[in-house]
Amino acid sequence: MKKRIFKSATIESIDFNKIEHESFLTQWFMSYCILVSSAERFIVKSCSQGMRQSTNQVLNNNLKVCFFQEIQHAESHEIFNELYFHQNKLIQIFSNFSSFINYKVIAAFAPLSLKISIASAMEQLNAEIAYYGLSHIRDLTSNPEFSDILVWHFVEEIEHRDYVFDLMKELKINFMIQKIGMILVLFSFSFWITAGALIINSRTGFRKFELFQLFSTDHLLERFYKSSKKYLTKNYHPSHEQVPFAFYNYQRKFKDLQ
Numbered sequence: 001m002k003k004r005i006f007k008s009a010t011i012e013s014i015d016f017n018k019i020e021h022e023s024f025l026t027q028w029f030m031s032y033c034i035l036v037s038s039a040e041r042f043i044v045k046s047c048s049q050g051m052r053q054s055t056n057q058v059l060n061n062n063l064k065v066c067f068f069q070e071i072q073h074a075e076s077h078e079i080f081n082e083l084y085f086h087q088n089k090l091i092q093i094f095s096n097f098s099s100f101i102n103y104k105v106i107a108a109f110a111p112l113s114l115k116i117s118i119a120s121a122m123e124q125l126n127a128e129i130a131y132y133g134l135s136h137i138r139d140l141t142s143n144p145e146f147s148d149i150l151v152w153h154f155v156e157e158i159e160h161r162d163y164v165f166d167l168m169k170e171l172k173i174n175f176m177i178q179k180i181g182m183i184l185v186l187f188s189f190s191f192w193i194t195a196g197a198l199i200i201n202s203r204t205g206f207r208k209f210e211l212f213q214l215f216s217t218d219h220l221l222e223r224f225y226k227s228s229k230k231y232l233t234k235n236y237h238p239s240h241e242q243v244p245f246a247f248y249n250y251q252r253k254f255k256d257l258q
């Protein structure tokens with residue numbers, strides 16, 4: 001796990017008009033980029049509070065690098081949003097509404113243990129998205145800049161995926177809370193990201209509408225469900241997951257960003 005600086009110029013040179021017309025899968029990943037920055041800020045905020053109760057120095061040091069990575073992601077996604085919102089006001093309203101409901105209403109009233117459980121579940125599904133994305137990067141987009149920002153994000157999500165889970169275990173958050181956190185995140189990720197993709201799709205017409213892909217074998221919503229199920233088995237640990245081979249290639253590619 002490394003601290004890397006991602007150049008905002010890469011995001012500024014994305015041709016948003018072009019990528020939103022690529023495919024429904026591209027639109028789904030655009031929606032993910034738009035919505036995930038609030039989730040990343042929520043993860044950093046909740047886990048920083050939780051870390052104060054942890055005396056495990058090795059874990060705390062790893063969490064600090066994880067927070068660095070998440071803040072970089074959130075900032076890059078916010079630049080992405082600012083640029084894309086100029087041409088799509090409806091998705092801006094939707095994104096603000098989603099952040100308000102999820103983070104100002106639902107999460108604001110949750111106790112810290114549930115917030116950390118939600119953060120850990122988000123990391124689980126972020127990593128699942130990363131596994132899918134790294135294995136299918138050519139299907140996601142043909143735009144090199146958008147591809148770069150996605151791959152960089154995926155690599156780091158896989159690098160830091162274990163640490164929020166470890167914090168949840170370190171703080172001895174009980175299994176029922178872990179379960180509630182995952183159920184909330186499973187529905188929230190599936191619903192909000194797909195709804196955002198449908199809003200983007202409504203601008204580009206239904207010509208390339210491939211919603212069925214999300215429900216067919218080895219596609220994202222099915223993967224979410226399987227990953228959640230695994231996550232809720234006793235003795236599960238994210239380090240047991242087999243990382244796609246592409247991860248190591250892309251990790252090498254991004255090493256010079258350090």
Ligand SMILES: [Fe+2]
Binds near residue numbers: 040074
């Ligand atoms: Fe992230």
Ligand SMILES: [Fe+2]
Binds near residue numbers: 070123
């Ligand atoms: Fe993450």
